Amino acid sequence: MKTALLFDLDGTLVDSDAEHLVAFQRIFAPHGIELDRSEYAANIMGASNAMIARRYLSHLPPHEQAATLDAKEEAYRAGLGDLEPIAGAAALLDFADRRGLKRAVVTNAPRVNAEKVLAALGIEGRLPIVVIGGELARSKPDPLPYLTALERTGALAERSLAFEDSLSGVRAAVAAGLAVVGMTTTLSSRTLIEAGATFAARDFTDPRIFALIEARINSGDEEGAKA
Structure with a gap:
């Protein structure tokens, strides 16, 4: 099977952006940096820590930038309570099992965060490939x-799809040749579609997701028949 389902983590498999924002606010406040939800959504959500450091911490030497962002990640992990995956995630993974689809997590989060969140969600064994x-x-x-x-x-881009909630994530997946389902945990449907998402969904129960997966699977069969 050359079809894979590729999932972003924060805001896609789990609605964790509020916890990230609180951690950033707490750690950035002593540096005189104020963040609200709109600023977080525009400039931090989906960004790598290196990008965040360049935007907000350029006044600090590199070792202090790293220490500040490490403190933020520690604050985030310490503040995590009970986590549940976005609605429909388990059913989608069941569907992937039945159809023999590969799957992976693709995230800008540090590996320690990704491993802790996936374990807390109880799905780490179902998503064995984690790309950081x-x-x-x-x-x-x-x-x-x-x-x-x-x-x-071992999948093909033209037969696979990604699930993303951020502009940086949608753009990355589209540039890789993937169809993208935008998850509206934080951004609007319009914003995600304008960034390149095929369509936007509130959660994984949206029937269009399964139709799109089947279309991607069958596209390879159609190409083979034409050949």
Whole structure:
């Protein structure tokens, strides 16, 4: 099977942006940096820590930038309570099992965050491939994380799809040649579609998701028949 489902983590598999915002507010406040939800959505959501450091912490030496963002990640992990996946995620993974679809997580989050969140959601064993943008030469919005996920799953971009909630994530997936379902946990449908999403959905129960997956699977069969 050359079809893979590729999932962003924060805001896609789990609605965790509020917890991230609180952690950023707490750690950035001593530096005189004020963040509200709109600023977070515009400039932080989906960005790598390196990008966030360049935007907000350029006045600090590199080691202090790293220490500040490490403190933010520790504050985020410490503040995590009970987590539940976005509605319909388990059913979608069941569907992927039945159809023999590969799957991976593709995130700009640090690996320790990703592993803790996936374990808390109880789905770490169902998403064995985790691609971390910060461990690659380039993170989202560059397509490299998604291209890496395709390589590791052995899937083809034209037969696969991504699930994303941020502008940087949607753009990265589109640039990798993937169809994208935009998740409206924070951004509007219009914003996600303008960034390149095929359509936007509130959660994984949207029947259009399953129709799109079937269309991507069958596209390969149609191409083979034409050949």
